[in-house]
Every structure is written in C-alpha cells, then in structure tokens.
Amino acid sequence: MSDSPPEQPVVLLVEDDGLLLMEASDTLADAGFTVLEASHADKALKVLENRDDVGILMTDVDMPQGSMDGFALARLVAHRWPSIPVLVVSGMGSPGPNDMPDGARFIPKPYEPTTLVRTLRAFIRRAA
C-alpha cells in the first residue's frame, strides 16, 4: 500500500491473557507489523530497556501478575520514552480522568481487528 511506512513498525503488545495475546499478535502480524509480546508490565519494561526499535506500545489494563497495571505502564512509558505512542485496550469501561497519559488512545474490548490496525497505522503516520 502506498500510505504504509517503508519499514515494518515494531509494536510491543502487553496482554496477560495468552489467547488474546496470541490473536492480537496474529492480527498485527497479518497487517504488517513486527510484534513483540509481553504478558505483564514488568516484562514490557524490560523489552523497552533492551531495544530501541519499539515504535508503538499497546497494553491491556488489568494485569495482576506485574507490579503495575496498564494505565501505570502507559504513563511510565509516555514519560520515559515520549516518542513511543501508547494505545490502551480494556474491557473495564472507560478510563478515569487521570488514568491516561497525554496523547494516548483508548480502545474498549472487545474491539474490531480493523479498528485496531487503523488506529496503530494512524499512530505511525503521526509519529512519522
């Protein structure tokens, strides 16, 4: 497609449900993204500390295994890596007034795969 960015953007996918992670990962890989997976916030931070090619963060909210939930992760990433756009997805209704960092997007679960892909592509265009 002519409006696709030249190289494959790298998405860091943070989701503690294995099946949802698998499906989201397949959806994004099919859409041409390179996908990195993490099952909770702490693992995601480790990935970010060890790589410099992560282009987008997409995170679930409720992840009891890590030391923080997806909102806290989103705020931390927006602060430490301000160039990485953040997308939060959750079945927990809408975010509260102070949950999301500036510029982050929220998509309620379940979502349409095409909505997810469109939102991430828009992020890439904005960042480019």
Added chain:
Amino acid sequence: MDVITLPEEGGLAGHLASLESENRHLRVLLAQTSLQADAEIARNARLGRIIAAERSASRAEAEALDALHRRDLADGAARLADAEELNLQLRASEEFNRRILWTTTDCVKVLDLDGRLITVSANAPAVFEVEGSAALIGRPWTALWAAPESRAAVAAALEDARAGRPRRFQARLDGAGVTWWDIAVTPIDGADGRPERILAVSRDITESKQNEDRQTLLMQELAHRVKNTLALVQAISAQTLRGAGTLAAARESLEARLLALSRAHEVLLQGTWQSAALADLVATAAALHGGGEADRFAVSGPEITLCARFGLTLALMLHELGTNAAKHGALSRPGGRVAITWAVQGEAFRFRWEESGGPPVLPPARAGFGSRLIERSLAQGAAGRASLTFPPGGAVFTLEAPMASLAAAP
C-alpha cells in the same frame, strides 16, 4: 347552675383567662405537633394511620366541645368545665404525638430558625457520637456534618425550611464509621402561619446504601467479565478460522471450543467467577472427551484452586488435548487411556497429561490451535514452561509454573 359552687367573680374571670390562655397555647402546640405528625405520616404509613386516627378523633372532640362552648357562652361554670375538658384533651393529644415522635427509631430534631438544635430525640447523642443531649442543644445542626457536600445539603434544606418549603435529601455522616441518612426537613408554622421552628426527621439508610453500592460494583464487575468473555470468544473464533482447512471443520471446532469454554465457565461460577477448582476443570474435560467411559481417565492430584484466568486457559488446553486424543491419540482406540496428574512442590506447580494404549503417534505436521496455545500463551501467561511431545507411546503434555502465578488469590 347552682349545683356547682363557683369561685368568686374576679377569681372565676382570672381562672378562665388563664385557662383560655393555656388553651390557646395548647392549640398552637397541637398545630405544631400536627405538622410533625404530617411529616411522619408521609414517611411511615402505619404510624401515620394511628396518628391520623388520633388527630381526627381529638379534632372532632375539640370541634364538638367548641360548639358546646359557644352555646353555653353565658354559662361561666359550664364554660370553665368545658375549657378544662378541652385542655385535658389537647394535652393528651399533644403528649400522644410527642410520644410517637420520640418512640420512633428515626432521629428527630427540632431546630430554631437559625438552625440550632432545640430538642433532640433520645437516640440523637448516639447518632452524633456525643455524651448526651446537652452536648447537642444550642449547637448549629450543620456543624455536626463533617463532609462538605453533606453540610451543604443540610444548609440548603434549612434555607428552604425558613422559606416555608419542606425538603427531603440523603446525606453522609462521618463519625467512627460512615452512616447514610434520609432526611426530611419541614418548617413548623407558628400561630401567624409563618415558619417558627424547623423539624428534621432522619432515617438510617446505611444498610440500603451499602447494598446499593455493592450492587453497582457487581454490575461493573459483571460488565467487565462479560466483555472479557466476549473478547475471549472473539479470539477463539478468529484463531479457529485462521487455522481451519474447511468451513465445516471450522464450524465443528468452534462449536466444540465454545462448549468447552461454557463448561469451564460453569466451574468458574461455582467459585463465584474468581476461581476454579482444578479437579472440577479436569473432571469437566474428562466428561466431555471420555465418551461416557469413566475409566479412560486416571486422575490424581491435590486440591488446588486456580485463578479464573489460568483456569479458563487450562480448560481450553485440556479441550484441545482431549480433542486430539479422540481423533488421533489414546481416546481413538478402545483401551486407550489418559493419566492426568498434578502436584505442588514448594512453590512449583507441575501438571502432566500422558496418553497410553493408543495408536503409535507422530507429531502433527503443522502447529494447530492446541500446540500454539501451549507454546505461546499457556507458558507465557503462567510464567512457566509448557511442552507437548509425541513419543511413540502417546502424547505427553507437561506444565511447570510458579504457584503464585496461577493460584487463586486467598
């Protein structure tokens, strides 16, 4: 008329005057207590009926006496007797209304127009957590409400009452614990028809408020779970369609997976959707794939309660293993068996599915939904190691994960 010994003329007139003055005072009191009774009638139908009956009886009596009174206006002695009788009636009525108000479990307060407490019911000191009524009398009612929104609501109701308008509202009282009150504030008119005092009747609604809060929380929790379940169904459908050879095969797999998910939810429901007993999940899978033969599964392991999420993933996994065994493995031949065992060693949870007695097996040509679920999700979600191997004797699935990552919160 000469039967009664009358006091001397001046004394009689004086006595009459004082009785009539008391009569007027008691009428005012009756009017006020009637207003209080009105407020109570609105809030308590049973008490209201008693009060209404009492009031109409005393009113009828008072009217009858009043008529009599006028007819015998010239007769001082009769008038005196009537006035005394009327006063007795009025006093009894006032006392009755007072007793009703002070016997209710509601917290009843009478305030002056500045909003200071004049009279409080016996339970008020306990409600406001003070030593006795003396600690309340003379204090502004608003000062007893710590929460700013409660104080504002109380002040607004007093403002309304001063203007002659009743108001009903709910407010939170912060003390040693939080209590909630449904409060009716009503102006009490004086003889001139203008508000003279203010009546406040508060009913403790803490319990129903707590129920309401619990209900709201449960609804939010339910909405969250339904959305997550739908997201899971969406993922299962998409994964099934991705891996399907034909539409008919996809349909069959999807139906079976959704059935397995639904059975797993039944197990979860028994743990109020927070947890799942591992033995129940295994028994459910055995029932789905055992073909009605109970002895095809040999199950052993200690009682373990899994967190809901891991329980669901494991249930889906067991379904895939069972489906595979029925198609190509031990459950495809009579006499084939599956041994399911688990154990906890220290902090480690070990789970094993081992088939025997089936046809010689070969690893599948391409990774299906089940093996992908193992490889990618089960091991990652549970922060452990999972493997599915196909030695000639039968398929073997093992999972090892820290208990903390998969057990239900205590």
